Amino acid sequence: MVKAVVGANWGDEGKGKITDMLATDADVVVRFQGGANAGHTIKNKYGKFALHTLPSGVFSENTVNVIGSGVALNVPKFFEEIEEITKKGVPMPKIMISDRAQVVMPYHILFDQYEEERLAGAAFGSTKSGIAPFYSDKFAKIGFQVNELFDDELIKTKLERVLVQKNVLLEHLYHKPLLSVDELYKTLCEYREMVRPYVGDTASFLGETLKNGKTVLMEGQLGTLKDADHGIYPMVTSSNTIASYSAVSAGIPPYEIKQIITVCKAYSSAVGGGAFVSEIFGDEANELRDRGGDGGEYGATTGRPRRVGWFDCVASRYGCRLQGTTDVAFTVVDVLGYLDEIPVCVAYEIDGKETGEFPVTHLLEKAKPVIKTLPGWKCDIQGIRKYEDLPENCRKYIDFVEEQIGYPITMVSNGPAREDIIYRESKLK
């Protein structure tokens, strides 16, 4: 049985916590896209961790953690991450890297930086982890698959061919130092030795795992609105963040995915540029940002302050639909306990017309939020374990959001820890 945990919005919805919670029962956890450019924050018995490329199953001793073919694998960063968790007492996790995953090359990171420099004011707000250049090269068919590292002749010839093109750009577009085949060859040989014990045919492994009736958890990074196809293009990530892509990256049939848990946060936050209709500013925003998440809404990877806003029903309904949601995990509800009244964005106004449909980007840029205000509950709800023990206004807020998005909220998260979860019966018919 395959389950996926994915985000409905811009990322940082609290997927890490939900995945960590579900990973304890999973035989395999698969990271299916993206790279070290974003991160999950997980709090468990070993401490607090920011995971970037490692699947969240690394805290469960019996879970196999798979890096799918769709991941941008930054080899040194990946091993640094393993070292960081084992240093804090986590047992060495079981890891398997797809032989078809591709490697982030040192020049992908350089090109990411140089391009952002070149674009200056018009930059995308990239995390400069090399993700866009990596996926560009993957689809231009000049990337390096992990299996290729094991063929000396192949990497030398390919480096010679690829660097011709890269060096033209470096010399004439960016005016930066040129790349050397020998140096990169040495780097790739180092990468090869690092990954050697972990490389395998993960698609066959997952096929067998499913045949044996085991549970596989697909772990997404970011959310629907950052999906390269269905998100707020071009302010998106360079891969697909929707659950359907997990089948591609894992190499399993799409119909194997039986449960799609879409994580939605009780308010909105986003990093980087792009339209954000329910965004708030000034003191109101600073207060929500500082009270948000667990210790404030600041990037897990970059430390950048996140943009914040009220819950957006239009974006979340769309986000849940594109994911193919079977369950919504509604997170960080406890944070809203300070508000007398809670504004919610229930529709967009575009060119004087109200709509509940999430539009394409150039129209989204013009959208203004239509706000409805719900009463707050004005107390701390952390520690509550039963749905009926939540304050009435808090239950009303959750009921309202469920009705608006139209997907069943079956889990409510009221704190950062694994145990801070309340199961709920959906009211949708």
Ligand code: GDP
């Ligand atoms: P992810 O990328 O979707 O995993 O999101 P983040 O790593 O940004 O997680 C959001 C932050 O919220 C982390 O610091 C979590 O520990 C924290 N968090 C997750 N769920 C809850 C919750 O229900 N309440 C509170 N207060 N914090 C939470």
